[in-house]
Amino acid sequence: xxxxxxxxxxxxxxxxxxxxxxxxxxxxxxxxxxxxxxxxxxxxxxxxxxxxxxxxxxxxxxxxxxxxxxxxxxxxxxxxxxxxxxxxxxxxxxxxxxxxxxxxxxxxxxxxxxxxxxxxxxxxxxxxxxxxxxxxxxxxxxxxxxxxxxxxxxxxxxxxxxxxxxxxxxxxxxxxxxxxxxxxxxxxxxxxxxxxxxxxxxxxxxxxxxxxxxxxxxxxxxxxxxxxxxxxxxxxxxxxxxxxxxxxxxxxxxxxxxxxxxxxxxxxxxxxxxxxxxxxxxxxxxxxxxxxxxxxxxxxxxxxxxxxxxxxxxxxxxxxxxxxxxxxxxxxxxxxxxxxxxxxxxxxxxxxxxxxxxxxxxxxxxxxxxxxxxxxxxxxxxxxxxxxxxxxxxxxxxxxxxxxxxxxxxxxxxxxxxxxxxxxxxxxxxxxxxxxxxxxxxxxxxxxxxxxxxxxxxxxxxxxxxxxxxxxxxxxxxxxxxxxxxxxxxxxxxxxxxxxxxxxxxxxxxxxxxxxxxx
Amino acid sequence: xxxxxxxxxxxxxxxxxxxxxxxxxxxxxxxxx
Numbered sequence: 001x002x003x004x005x006x007x008x009x010x011x012x013x014x015x016x017x018x019x020x021x022x023x024x025x026x027x028x029x030x031x032x033x034x035x036x037x038x039x040x041x042x043x044x045x046x047x048x049x050x051x052x053x054x055x056x057x058x059x060x061x062x063x064x065x066x067x068x069x070x071x072x073x074x075x076x077x078x079x080x081x082x083x084x085x086x087x088x089x090x091x092x093x094x095x096x097x098x099x100x101x102x103x104x105x106x107x108x109x110x111x112x113x114x115x116x117x118x119x120x121x122x123x124x125x126x127x128x129x130x131x132x133x134x135x136x137x138x139x140x141x142x143x144x145x146x147x148x149x150x151x152x153x154x155x156x157x158x159x160x161x162x163x164x165x166x167x168x169x170x171x172x173x174x175x176x177x178x179x180x181x182x183x184x185x186x187x188x189x190x191x192x193x194x195x196x197x198x199x200x201x202x203x204x205x206x207x208x209x210x211x212x213x214x215x216x217x218x219x220x221x222x223x224x225x226x227x228x229x230x231x232x233x234x235x236x237x238x239x240x241x242x243x244x245x246x247x248x249x250x251x252x253x254x255x256x257x258x259x260x261x262x263x264x265x266x267x268x269x270x271x272x273x274x275x276x277x278x279x280x281x282x283x284x285x286x287x288x289x290x291x292x293x294x295x296x297x298x299x300x301x302x303x304x305x306x307x308x309x310x311x312x313x314x315x316x317x318x319x320x321x322x323x324x325x326x327x328x329x330x331x332x333x334x335x336x337x338x339x340x341x342x343x344x345x346x347x348x349x350x351x352x353x354x355x356x357x358x359x360x361x362x363x364x365x366x367x368x369x370x371x372x373x374x375x376x377x378x379x380x381x382x383x384x385x386x387x388x389x390x391x392x393x394x395x396x397x398x399x400x401x402x403x404x405x406x407x408x409x410x411x412x413x414x415x416x417x418x419x420x421x422x423x424x425x426x427x428x429x430x431x432x433x434x435x436x437x438x439x440x441x442x443x444x445x446x447x448x449x450x451x452x453x454x455x456x457x458x459x460x461x462x463x464x465x466x467x468x469x470x471x472x473x474x475x476x477x478x479x480x481x482x483x484x485x486x487x488x489x490x491x492x493x494x495x496x497x498x499x500x501x502x503x504x505x506x507x508x509x510x511x512x513x514x515x516x517x518x519x
Numbered sequence: 520x521x522x523x524x525x526x527x528x529x530x531x532x533x534x535x536x537x538x539x540x541x542x543x544x545x546x547x548x549x550x551x552x
């Protein structure tokens with residue numbers, strides 16, 4: 001235990017946790033969700049979800065992580081087994097290894113698009129493509145989804161992916177303090193600086209085309225923020241808000257556990273957790289809520305932006321934004337900054353997703369860090385191939401749906417029930433309070449015990465009734481894509497069973513905390 | 520942008536900037552290793 005790695009500074013940990021949380025979702029997913037779910041009124045369920053899911057889950061995962069680190073565990077599998085003396089506990093915790101490892105397979109690939117597009121923007125590679133459909137064709141050619149005049153092969157996408165994977169490996173080999181913390185201390189301030197530049201630029205766009213006066217910045221902000229209170233009566237809006245909180249704070253992934261395990265046992269987690277939430281929200285609501293959709297309305301108008309929002313985050317980020325930046329002075333540079341912003345958000349998250357599995361290989365299998373990183377990178381490279389070559393058939397979306405949307409809610413529900421009901425709220429609360437630099441309000445005890453588990457159970461129940469049957473039956477999937485979707489599901493199952501097997505083999509010396517070990 | 524939209528945006532920004540100011544003020548008072 002004495003050889004466990006440690007963060008060099010508390011600020012470093014907070015920036016690393018923020019780096020984990022701040023990602024593509026902050027800039028692409030949030031504004032689309034807000035605009036589609038009631039505008040400003042969306043912030044009511046959003047802040048409600050932040051209060052009853054985001055903050056308590058952040059504290060719970062931080063406290064489990066610090067407790068796990070004290071007992072030599074750097075991954076959720078060992079930590080959940082510490083809280084609950086039951087053979088199933090380690091398999092529930094194994095979800096905290098399976099989820100980030102599966103997501104990083106496609107997330108690092110998407111992150112590499114941002115790197116590539118940043119370079120394309122600087123070089124003027126898509127200059128002259130000033131309609132969304134032209135940029136859409138450029139993106140599809142790059143991804144290998146369509147064959148066209150822009151790209152003859154996947155070479156550019158592959159090169160960007162290898163560069164991103166190489167950078168991820170270099171950071172991970174550096175370790176916690178000299179790799180991840182250094183990256184976070186550079187990338188996160190840069191991300192906020194780039195975001196601030198882009199916010200100022202967007203807010204000073206005015207009315208780009210005076211002949212269409214309704215296309216202006218004020219209407220752009222209104223598109224995101226004008227409240228539609230009737231939406232609050234729609235349950236799907238509340239579910240969407242909860243989903244956004246999960247996604248944006250990286251709750252239920254197993255990553256926070258790992259990062260916080262590198263703290264000392266009496267270090268604060270209450271203020272650390274709150275500061276992480278604060279930084280993430282600053283990036284999401286202030287930067288993410290201002291940049292993309294506001295600019296889109298100023299250039300495409302409300303109907304055009306509604307169409308973009310329906311197309312989702314990638315339409316917004318990779319098609320609409322490049323077209324917009326080509327129509328303003330120094331557009332190539334601004335476009336490069338936009339994609340650099342996304343890349344910094346992505347790479348800090350991708351590094352975080354790989355770390356739990358590295359912790360398992362190091363701690364339970366005795367691998368050196370270099371060997372653990374090398375082996376993991378090789379496996380990641382191989383398993384990302386179906387994502388790259390099967391993207392046109394929906395493989396990436398299938399992985400994202402089952403793992404990036406469903407599995408993490410299941411894991412979060414399990415861990416809060418174990419924390420509040422099995423491990424015990426009194427013991428858990430003492431763990432949250434230990435070393436705390438701020439006093440967490442006591443009403444969160446009721447939230448943790450009753451409100452959050454109920455809310456999560458409702459979300460899962462809602463999903464099981466409204467979406468699960470159609471999704472399972474592959475409704476809307478074209479015949480040609482079905483074998484690939486089935487293949488993606490087999491891949492998910494194989495990965496899950498593989499992680500279970502690793503955890504089972506590693507768990508022989510794991511023991512649960514007795515009552516006498518109560519913190 | 521309507522007045523309601525402006526209010527929601529201003530309040531949301533104020534809450535988040537306030538939260539960050541509070542956290543980093545407290546962190547500043549805490550020793551950093």
